[in-house]
Amino acid sequence: MSITGIIRIAFKSLTRNKTRTFLTMLGIIIGVAAVITMLAIGQGAKKIVEDQISSMGTNVLMVTVNFTRNSSNVRQAAGSGTLLNLDDAVAIRSQVENALYVSPVYNTFAQLKFESQNWRTGIMGVDTDYFYIRNMNASQGELFYDSDVENGNKVCVIGKTVADNLFGDVDPIGQIIRIRNIPFTVKGVMESKGQNVMGADQDDSVWAPYSTVYARLLGQRWRNMMIIVSASSKEKITEVQQDILELLQNRHRGTTSEEFLVRSQTDIAETASKVSDTMTILLASIAGISLLVGGIGIMNIMLVSVTERIKEIGIRMAVGAGKRDVMLQFIIEAVTISILGGFIGILLGTGAAKIVGNAMQWSVAVTPFSILLSVGFSMAIGIFFGWYPASKAANLNLIDALRYE
Numbered sequence: 430m431s432i433t434g435i436i437r438i439a440f441k442s443l444t445r446n447k448t449r450t451f452l453t454m455l456g457i458i459i460g461v462a463a464v465i466t467m468l469a470i471g472q473g474a475k476k477i478v479e480d481q482i483s484s485m486g487t488n489v490l491m492v493t494v495n496f497t498r499n500s501s502n503v504r505q506a507a508g509s510g511t512l513l514n515l516d517d518a519v520a521i522r523s524q525v526e527n528a529l530y531v532s533p534v535y536n537t538f539a540q541l542k543f544e545s546q547n548w549r550t551g552i553m554g555v556d557t558d559y560f561y562i563r564n565m566n567a568s569q570g571e572l573f574y575d576s577d578v579e580n581g582n583k584v585c586v587i588g589k590t591v592a593d594n595l596f597g598d599v600d601p602i603g604q605i606i607r608i609r610n611i612p613f614t615v616k617g618v619m620e621s622k623g624q625n626v627m628g629a630d631q632d633d634s635v636w637a638p639y640s641t642v643y644a645r646l647l648g649q650r651w652r653n654m655m656i657i658v659s660a661s662s663k664e665k666i667t668e669v670q671q672d673i674l675e676l677l678q679n680r681h682r683g684t685t686s687e688e689f690l691v692r693s694q695t696d697i698a699e700t701a702s703k704v705s706d707t708m709t710i711l712l713a714s715i716a717g718i719s720l721l722v723g724g725i726g727i728m729n730i731m732l733v734s735v736t737e738r739i740k741e742i743g744i745r746m747a748v749g750a751g752k753r754d755v756m757l758q759f760i761i762e763a764v765t766i767s768i769l770g771g772f773i774g775i776l777l778g779t780g781a782a783k784i785v786g787n788a789m790q791w792s793v794a795v796t797p798f799s800i801l802l803s804v805g806f807s808m809a810i811g812i813f814f815g816w817y818p819a820s821k822a823a824n825l826n827l828i829d830a831l832r833y834e
Contacts, residue, residue: 442762453730454770456723457810461774461803462781463716465795469782471709473793478705488663488694489562492521492656492673495690513654520680521658525672530659532556535642541635542607543595550591551634552608554642562659570602570617578638583645586617588632611645613637666693723770724810727763731818735759756823763815764808771807775800
């Protein structure tokens, strides 16, 4: 019998019992939809991470102490000099040739007050270079100046979230807010950046001169400082990293380069990408289990179908159908169920991914790879789980099949 004839018989058999065919297909539909949705969410999350790392600034390096190096390092960090200090930032600026911008960064949290309004947020003590490194601009007012840093002036710029919660409809420029009961003049409101990949609000911060934060807010308590650096070009990042490590090792006698971390955007992006890829694979693997369950469902239903159609198979064999024809018919039925279920699952998965993306305010990405993977996997499941029932049907004894009631 020709392939066309076998396909026609297979389709006629499937349409004869539409309800059973649909229910058999349902497992594949759910499985493929789940895989498409999980991959789309994973790819969307990866893109968000990459975009936000890019938005952190140009050729950025972050210099910190490696507190996880060893226990002795932690003891030193508590007070004997392995903490980064302001002189390190000055040294990097003056001695590292291709360090274009350098800023120390102090982080703390504090209660803010304006008239009767209160708001708790993060305070960052930075240099004016910080805004160039991070590509940050004021949407209202202006940034503070080098003179504000040099003189330790009590001025600040605030994020949009802080402005909305403290001032409402009042123009914040020039207003006095109290940070730990110390008056600061608001010079500007930063452009909105929205949430980061962890869901934290990047607009819920206050930036002030590091000299003011150091002297007025941190006092003489133990404090940890980070230094951020912008290399003059992408090609110079590795060179600047090495120069900074050598400089810090020379400045902090008795330490090694391993006791300091100088991480670039590339390092962070690669780490974030690996984490994102791992999560995507994990989510897709969990969703793929439902595809296997769907495949087992196909095999079960096909086995039931073989039992119900023994007499039909016997008649077909009696009129000339060979084992190959019978086997091919059942494999085509299984593959057809899988592929149709796969296509419907792709449509449902794409729709579900968009719904989830809108609900979470994430961008989702249904890639051609995920579609091809789903279609290919569906076809493979149809062949794999359809093979045994097809083989059983093809190996039926002709006489026994014709006698079957």
